Amino acid sequence: MAEIRKLLGLMRPWTGWIILGVFLSLITALANVTLMAISGWFIAAMALAGLAGVTMNYFTPAAIIRAMAITRTVGRYAERLVTHEATLRLVAELRRWFYDRMEPLAPSGLQDLKSGDIFSRIGADITTLENFYLRVLVPSLVAVIAVPIFCVFAGYFSVALAVALVVLYVFGGILTPWLILHFGRQAAAAQVLQAAQMRSTLVEGQQALREMLVYGRDGDYRQMVEAQSESLCSSQVRLAKLQAASQSALTLAASLAMFAALWLIIPKVDDGTFDGPILPMLMLFAMASFEVIVPLPVAIRAFVETQVAAKRLFGLTDQPPRGASFWSENAISDKPATTPTLVLDNASLVYEEGRKSAFDGLSLTVEPGERVAIVGPSGIGKSSIINALVGFWPLSGGQILIDGQPHCCYSAESLRAHFAVAPQKPHLFNSTLKGNLLVANPEASDAMLQKVLDQVQLTDFVASEPDGLETFVGEAGGTLSGGQIRRLSIARALLSPAPILVLDEPGEGLDPQMEREILNRILDDETGRSILLITHNDAALERMDKQLVLSEST
């Protein structure tokens, strides 16, 4: 329930919309019931007047019928427009809300989740929340308001009928939903999770088709998705059964309401308590009043689904960030104006309590404009230094100083603005070459783009593509070779205006000659910036001002 309270809290700015939606929905339901009741009365009254050979005033009831018919039709249209508009706006806002809370968690807070799972949350789970207002909130509120009105109306004619209706309302609106909750809660909840799980499998599988096919595991993958699809189906089948049963139960309850009206009102017509037309009026009223009860079994299922989806969303957004904690107040939030001095003072990083440290007791000073290499074999935590520098992970010991200030005195954004990183595992977006470069600096001019492309020797490649800089790189840079991806990632870092350039294994996927040429070119061109080169080989080492050699024992 905590999730639902939180969700309601998020919906507070939409209170006006919600009230309007409930109001329109209520008006529509009442108009429909009135229409049915009056029509029943009217037709019988006309017939009895005809039989008695008297005239009657048919203008007033006819006018009411017309008014109710129009109210019902237009009201339903307006209600749908308003409720959908409101819920879709809410959902669009929620995606942004979720993003704003997910973003600070990355990457440390998200590392235990598959991207397919996060994808399910921002996509399908938020879409599920759509139903909370549409299928849970509005129908429940309408029922809560309308049912007492119906009872008072029925009670005015016959207390027994009012009691019978209450019993049937309870059967249809409380007992049936309760049974659905009892028998369907698991399936409704499982369904959300099963769909998310299948989505994760599909994301991972479709992105790794190549190795899957080559290693002959595509059959396993297909079977896994099939099994997941089957368990999703079995939940759906269970829910379908309950849905069909609850629908029938509601139809039956509505029919029985009409039956109750017959049973209880016929004697009163016989003994002259009521005029004849009251009978069809109450009969049709009783049946039509179930219109507000019918959506309740659906509501309870939507409620369970909403709860699960909300739990998944808040489970992620409520996590405390695992990255370095920054000062929230008085943080330095200026963009770096000059190249600062960077000092690592006996810094160490442990990813998980009890696990081996990624690096330990690391001390290093990078003066403004200095070029420093961090050299060591693969797998001893060189890349973890970047995670510490940009604040993705907190230090477990020592400190990092930028111009003498501990790095946690900076705002997260200001800290990151110091570093232009070409990471070891770069991500290219499914966009154009240009779009990928502009991530680092959206204001970069075409001349600047040309320059960095030239620095990484991609000019010829770009020129050979018919679309030039507008060439799409495919998902994760899929249409480019490993070397091209590496160079584009270096170009992106070069384009960033940040004062400390960090190159993590820039030679990966490149031939040694090209690696050396690119590094030499960068070292020639970059005059103002400090450069931190993380590498396992010796290309361009002779041109570095300083070397920090890490070995297994470090």
Add this chain to the structure above:
Amino acid sequence: MSTKHISAFLKSQSSRARRPLNLSIVLSFAAGIVLIVQMGVIAFVVDAVLTDKASLTDLLFLLPPLVILFLLRAILSYFSERLALNAAIDLKHKLRKDLLTRLIAKGPILERGSENAVGDQVTMLTEGIEAMEGYFARYMPAMVMTVLLPFAILAVTLTRDWLSAIVMVVTAPLIPVFMILIGKGTEKLNQKQWRKLARLSAHFLDMIQGLTTLKLFNASRREAETVSRMAESYRRTTMSVLRVAFLSSLVLEFFATVSIAIIAVLIGFRLLYGDMTFFDGFYVLLLAPDFYLPLRNMGTHYHARMEAVGAAEAMVSIMEMDDGTAQKSASAETLPDLAGGIAVEFRSVCFSYPDGSRALEDVSFKLDAGQSLALVGPSGAGKSTIIDLILGLARPGEGQILINGIDLASLPIEAWREQLAYVPQKPTLFSGTILDAIRYGQPNASLEAVQAAARLAEAHDFIAALDKGYNHQLNEKGAGLSGGQIQRIAIARALLRDAPLVLLDEPSAHLDRNNEAKIQTALHALEQRSTTITIAHRLHTIEEADIILVLEKGKVMEMGSHDALMQQNGAYAALVRSNFNGTSGEAHNG
């Protein structure tokens, strides 16, 4: 893609569940008939009370049958609904299976320049498939019911009151006509909505996987604006679809209401003037809403159909795509005996991407069993394409690939792939343990065999140093390991296969010099036993190769051994001189 085409696809899909859907329709129709009878009984009871002053005891004999009719209708509609929903669930499952099979058969070869993304595909297989439910479970049965039930009601009405029947006959056809007119515009809107959803999904997935990069460049705030903008634009498109759907419902409901009102007015006045019995008038009026109900519902169902059509667009193009890859191979021949090793021959092989751009042109070479081939050339020269062709992920446009003299296209592809070990440029490790990752291609390998392979690949030591050793859980894409470690696990995975043909893509790229020397030894051992094709960047690998193939822009520039090519003093010699400065010692160390 035309709606007609997509509709045909949807129809052919739903015909796979013809039997349960038909049964559901029959039951639903039966429930409708029960309703007609039930309304007759009710009209009779009310008529008796009002005109004949009948008492409850007079009518007692009718009340139990009435309850039975209620129950009967509830039971019939329960089974009808269940059958329809189950059929839809079954159809969705089958369609998902078929689509996935197609997507796997299509393989990973990207169409250059296409925006096709995994996010799209996943959305199609989940949300897209779910959007079919309304079509299968509602629209298809509703289409039949729209015809059946109103006709039954009309027949009953005709026996009671011909004037009302005429009103029904005249007004009913107007409803579908109006709907079709409105529907015309929504087809395009629905397709647009689904394309937007696909794009939104693909963008979200890309954004999630690139979030670290976005953060590194402080671009994540800008991305927030993009998220808002895309979500907002999707909302607007969805709302424009819904507005039309609601409007069409409004029109339908309005017409139905007006029609019922006309019937009611005509009945009312005839009752007032005594031209009609109350029973007839009341009965017809009770039936009239149910006459228009299936027609009114058709508005909702039509929307379900449009939604399905929008979602199915992408599915149709996948189901109709020519799966030109090796999956289609005739497989007439079983795999020949490859115990003596594998010889590979390319005969004038050409390959073009689907967009027409040439990747390989007239490539020919012959590699004997146990020999090694080094592919050399700049990025985009076609080296990876040669590997893809041998892997059976793509098929040559022209020419032939011969394996021990037999056309690769005629070999059973899965059995063929079992003969291969492959180390890609960017290895992917699936979530699971390191143990699972290494025996990915040999799920039944023993722990000893896995450890032996890991030792050869110089991966054992770092794995053993992990807290859980071989049971260390890898998260997505092997995150948590360095690039070099992932590479070594991928080599162990390949070594474990003990395959007669080894395909290596820049195998030493991620390794430090210390490990590289060891890896070279391990790979050397592998090469002794196997035929090897390597995309090589290191002079050492290239020098050792029996044949070097120098590629440029998809064409073979030179071919031969290192010594022969150096003597030839052509492109290769120039490449060696410029790339390795003649200092082969450095290149040895990498």
